[in-house]
Amino acid sequence: MTIKLIGRRLASALPSLFFVLLMTFVMSRALPGDPAAYFAGPSATEASVQEIREKLGLDRSVMEQFGIYLGELARGDLGTSLNTGQPVTLDLLQRLPASMELTLFALAFAVLIGMPLGIAAAAMPGSPVDHVCRALSTISAAFPGFFVGLLLVFVFYYLLGWAPSPVGRLEIWYSPPPAVTGMYVVDAMLIRDWEVARAAFGQLILPAISLGLFALAPITRMTRASLIGVLSSDFIQAARANGLSVGQVLVTYALRNALLPVVNILGMIFSFLLGASVLIEQVFGWPGVGRYAVEAVITSDYAAIQGFVVAMAIIYVLLNLAVDVLNTLVDPRVRYEG
């Protein structure tokens, strides 16, 4: 039953994956003039352009080209970056953990602040907490992350001197911990090197907050709306009528039900943050995939840009799929509806 449902979710993700690949394919062929010349770069020789032209199959029909494109993607071949001279896949894999670490911490920040705030606002609608909650979500929706990042750097690094130099993942006198997950804080904790863990965490705080602020508004709003909906339902009324305390009803009855839709949007928010992190990485000199893509955009490194877009889209589809599957497992209602 459940396995069949998960199978169906997997199958339903296939069309969107296909359309994503179709769109990235169209984008890579929409380059004005000869795409091969773009992928080869300005200093390419006639021979290397010809080689790329054959590799892309530009002399063949569009359908064949799309087939070649899919075949290369399946082999994990995203072409070669002009900036680094390395395969784009390798470049992305090296930089992905940094972006993941930043995005995960930003998400954690948004959840740790946003959920309690939403819960408090829903428990006491119309109270000062509720107003603070609404003001916060209105204000944070208007602040671009890159501007918040610069403001934080100015206040906490330049004025107060509390934050470490906001460039990169670790100050230069520390050496990065041996890679296990690729996330410095986690890796350092794994070998019990608390000093490096703390240093890496210190570097993370400002970028994570500037990025997480972005997700704060949707999480708070969603938690509040969902909890208010649940609190007005019959089984809560019944629990209250049976004499359970407000706290008991809220924690054991309402929250479990209310948090499901919130978890549901976390996948979407996570991938949204992955996109928004492009700008934050630029501000903080964070060596992640976003910064790599920006460098590629500025220097017209087409293979690298296309590779980045494809990789992000695939991660996005897979994340949403994972959340869907998780939901199927956790929420019996989804199971029965399906």
Place this chain on the structure above:
Amino acid sequence: MTDIAGPARRGGGHLRTLRHVFAENPLTLFALVLFVLLVAAAVFGELIAPYDPLATNSDRALEPPSFAHPFGTDHLGRDVLSRVIVAARIDLGIAVCAVALSFGVGLLLGAYAGYFGGWTDRIVGRFVDAIMAFPLFVLAMGIVSALGNTLWNIVLATAIINLPFYIRFARAEINARRDAGFAEAARLGGNGPFRVLHGHLIPNILPPMMVQVSLNMGWAILNAAGLSFIGLGVRPPTPEWGIMVSEGANYIFSGEWWIFLFPGTALVLSVFCFNLLGDGLRDLFDPRRRT
């Protein structure tokens, strides 16, 4: 309440509604004032600006805010205030063009999908899914780099990533009204599907769509500024808020805060203005959805 005022509402009714909306949410009035200022800056930019926004003056570079230069000067000695004012035109211009484009295309696609259903609906739905399957900012970066780094392509990219929201919204709104009494009446009166759609249904969904437009404007401004912050679209020395913030970022470490702070604040205020206006418009047009 605006929705039960009914036929008795004449003449002063609209004014009274406006006054009611402002009284209930004074922030809307604040947003309206901001909006007028923004539009004034966008239209009369060079006339209001105290200096030429492009004129460099190396003797007066990196001066902190003073009476002569209220927002200070940047690394080339250009007056930051003048640049912030003149930049309103290009930032609002990009956002207005992009939103108008996605509004027009999205309204039609969504309306056809919602009215005709079937294959039209399926194809449009797939198209929306395909766009939504990307992190949107990343998609915009991809589009701009594929089509070429020009101002027009920034507008196009911003329009494309906004399209799904308009399509979905128009589709849902048309769907809900397709079998409404007035639409049935129009059909019974002998109107073909296109006349029912264009003459009766679409005009009816315009007010809620306008709310969407206003809420969307802020997002479009943020997007365009984000793209130019990473060096896409507008090029220096054109005054634009995103570029100015990114230029100012280099001077934070030496304490020249005014270069990034003022354009950034202008950006925030304009986004804030459109978000608040959207909330105000919603109160005006669609009292049921009041938050």
